[in-house]
Structure formats: C-alpha cells, structure tokens
Amino acid sequence: MGNKEQGFAIVVHGGAGEPLEFADGCERAARQARSKLLETGDALDAAIAAVLVLEEDERFNAGTGSVLCLDGAxxxxxxxxxxxxxxLAAVAGVRDVRNPVLLARAVxxxxxxFLAGEGADRLARALGLERAQPIRASQRDKHQKLLKELAGSVPAMPGIDNRLFERFWNYKTPLQLPPSAAHDTxxxxxxGPDGHFAVAGSTGGSAPSLLGRVGDTAIMGSGFYAGxxxxxxxxxxxxxxxRxxxxxxxxxYLEQGMPLQLALQRGIDLIDRDVDTGLIGVTRTxxxxCSNTHMPIGKIEQQ
Known part of the structure; x- marks a missing residue:
C-alpha cells in the first residue's frame, strides 16, 4: 500500500451527551487514525489508533478515564x-488493563x-499488556460529583425502574443509588484506501449498574458492526x-439502499428521545x- 494517500474516511465520537468542547480530543484521535492509515493502509489499525487516543484522555469514559462503579472502588x-x-473480537468486564481496545484486538x-472478566484480564497479563493505572483523583472527583449533583428524582437510567437496582443489588456495599447515568462510549x-471497513469501541461502563453489567459496546450488532x-x-x-x-x-438500512445520513437518523428515531443516543458511520462514498443530543466528533475525509 505504501504511503500514497488515496480515498479514505474516518469518523470518531466521544460519547452521546458529552460536551462539545471535548471535540478537540476526537479531532486529535481522527488525526492519529489518519497517520496510522497512511502508515499501514489498514482500516482496523486506524480505528484502534483513534480509540487509543481517547482511552488515554481522562475526560472520556474509556480506558484511563473510566467511571467508577457505584461502590466507588x-x-x-x-x-x-x-x-x-x-x-472480530470483544472483551467485557475487564478491570486491570490500561487499554481494553488492545486486548480486544489481541482476542x-x-x-x-469474546472474553470476559478474570479470563480476559489473565490473557492481558500473558500478553504483557500494560496494567490499569491506579484510580486517579479526577475519577474519584467525578464519582463524588455524580453522587452529589444527580441526587433527586431523575431516573437512575432512562427507561429503567430504580426498584430493579434495589432488588438485584449485588455489591458488597449498601445501595446508595444516584438517580442518573454515565453511559459514555x-x-x-x-x-481504508483499499475499500475495507473497520470499527473499534471502548467504554468504562455505565453508572448506575449492577456489578458485572455489560452494555452494547461489547455486543456485535448492537454497539458496532462492519460489513x-x-x-x-x-x-x-x-x-x-x-434491544x-x-x-x-x-x-x-444501508442494504436497502438508504443514504448513510438518513439511515443514521432512522436509527436514532428508534430510541426514545429522552435517552441520549448517537451513531457514526462510513460507507464507500x-x-x-447523528445524535439526539450533543456529541463530540472528529471527522476526516479524503476522496
């Protein structure tokens, strides 16, 4: 492939509902993806490179910036x-990996x-992947701010009955449920310039959630798909x-011949408008x- 720059496209998101001011991180991630694409010509290498940038940016709920579970630990x-x-691969419920997207690639x-929990963490050790950093003050501050600011009558998770958390609570610590959610991805x-497509994603999970909860990021066809x-x-x-x-x-929708932007909007319309949702996509052209709320993105296209 070499370094010859041909037609390609990159879109990066920092999570539905995240501040638009975080777009600088997404733009930096897109530039890193472009550099990797020009180096290797591999769309997956580029997608992973973008996600790595965001896993290292503690503003985002992924990698080093992942939210604390409700036990605060x-x-x-x-x-x-x-x-x-x-x-194709995914990991879920990993606790001691600095960059989960690299572990997913290794799987x-x-x-x-698909590997989950302790087994996935053990594979990371066997492969020599870097361990997670100690919990940062910024993560603890974010957790405490969440507990204080979101106390009130707002639903713990849009469309989910708080009483379900009370009934199935599986932490060792008592239930002190903050009535809101962190669900960024x-x-x-x-x-790629050769016409291949790739997608990569990473998340620090959702708060509130039961211990062991797995969301859409690790589920093929839900949080990600490439064809x-x-x-x-x-x-x-x-x-x-x-769901x-x-x-x-x-x-x-793309298979039905729908233009990408319309397909993304139709997907957003499937979800209740009160539930923050976002989609990004690339096709051959x-x-x-698209999102129903603010969502920082970075995009680079070269025709």
Whole structure:
C-alpha cells in the first residue's frame, strides 16, 4: 500500500451527551487514525489508533478515564473491534488493563471472539499488556460529583425502574443509588484506501449498574458492526441500544439502499428521545454522524 494517500474516511465520537468542547480530543484521535492509515493502509489499525487516543484522555469514559462503579472502588471496562477482513473480537468486564481496545484486538488472534472478566484480564497479563493505572483523583472527583449533583428524582437510567437496582443489588456495599447515568462510549469507524471497513469501541461502563453489567459496546450488532457496505458504531444507554440491535439495524438500512445520513437518523428515531443516543458511520462514498443530543466528533475525509 505504501504511503500514497488515496480515498479514505474516518469518523470518531466521544460519547452521546458529552460536551462539545471535548471535540478537540476526537479531532486529535481522527488525526492519529489518519497517520496510522497512511502508515499501514489498514482500516482496523486506524480505528484502534483513534480509540487509543481517547482511552488515554481522562475526560472520556474509556480506558484511563473510566467511571467508577457505584461502590466507588471498582472499574469494569468493555471494548470491541471488527473489520471486513474477518477480524472480530470483544472483551467485557475487564478491570486491570490500561487499554481494553488492545486486548480486544489481541482476542481476535485467538480461537475465540469474546472474553470476559478474570479470563480476559489473565490473557492481558500473558500478553504483557500494560496494567490499569491506579484510580486517579479526577475519577474519584467525578464519582463524588455524580453522587452529589444527580441526587433527586431523575431516573437512575432512562427507561429503567430504580426498584430493579434495589432488588438485584449485588455489591458488597449498601445501595446508595444516584438517580442518573454515565453511559459514555468512545468509538471510531474507518474506510481504508483499499475499500475495507473497520470499527473499534471502548467504554468504562455505565453508572448506575449492577456489578458485572455489560452494555452494547461489547455486543456485535448492537454497539458496532462492519460489513461490505460500511461500518457503524453506536453510543448511548446500552440496554436500549441492544434491544434494537442498533448498529446492525442501521447497516440493514444501508442494504436497502438508504443514504448513510438518513439511515443514521432512522436509527436514532428508534430510541426514545429522552435517552441520549448517537451513531457514526462510513460507507464507500459517505461519512456521517447523528445524535439526539450533543456529541463530540472528529471527522476526516479524503476522496
């Protein structure tokens, strides 16, 4: 492939509902993806490079910036990758990995496609992947701010009955439920100069949630999908995204001949407007994003 710059497209998101001021991080991630794409020509390499930038930016709920679970001590992270060369993998509930997206990529080289919890963490140790950093003051501050600012009568998670958390609570610590949610994800979709598509995503999970909760980021067809027509990534409340198999559903609209922007909007319209949701996508001729709230993005296109 060499360094010859041909047509390509990159779209990066920093999470539905995140401040637009965070777009600088998404733009930096998109530039890093472009550099990797020009270096290797591999769309998946580029998508992972973008996600790595956001996993290292503590403003985002992924990697080093992952939110604390409701016990104020545990972090559980999910990540995924998929491309049109046949590489597909995800990890869920990992606790001791600095960059879960690298672990997801590593799983794609094993006989499996999905590893979770302790087994995934053990694989990371065997491969020599860097361990998670100690919990930062900024993460503790964010957790305390969440507990204080969101106390009140706002639903703990849009569309979810708070009493379910009380009934099925599985932490060792008592239930002190903050009535709101952190459900951010970071993700990237890429069309390479050779026409291949790729998607990668990472998240620090959702708060509030039961210990062991897995959202859409690690579930193929829900938070991510890549096929011959393009790549789609979703962000929002996983419990809603999964019910609609949102990424694969939007890809189905592309199969019906729908333009990308319209397909993304139709996907957003499937989710209650009170539930923050976002989508990004690339096809052979288009690159776009759509959300029902503010969502920082970065985009680079070269025709």
């Amino acid at each position: 545990t972090i559980e992270m999910d990540a995924s990758i998929m491309d049109t060369r046949g590489r 794609a080289d094993t006989p499996h496609v 970071v993700g990237a979709v890429v069309r 011959p027509l393009g790549a789609i990534a979703a962000t929002g409340v996983g419990e809603h995204i999964v 609609h198999m949102l990424a694969r559903t939007v890809y189905g 288009q690159a776009a994003s």
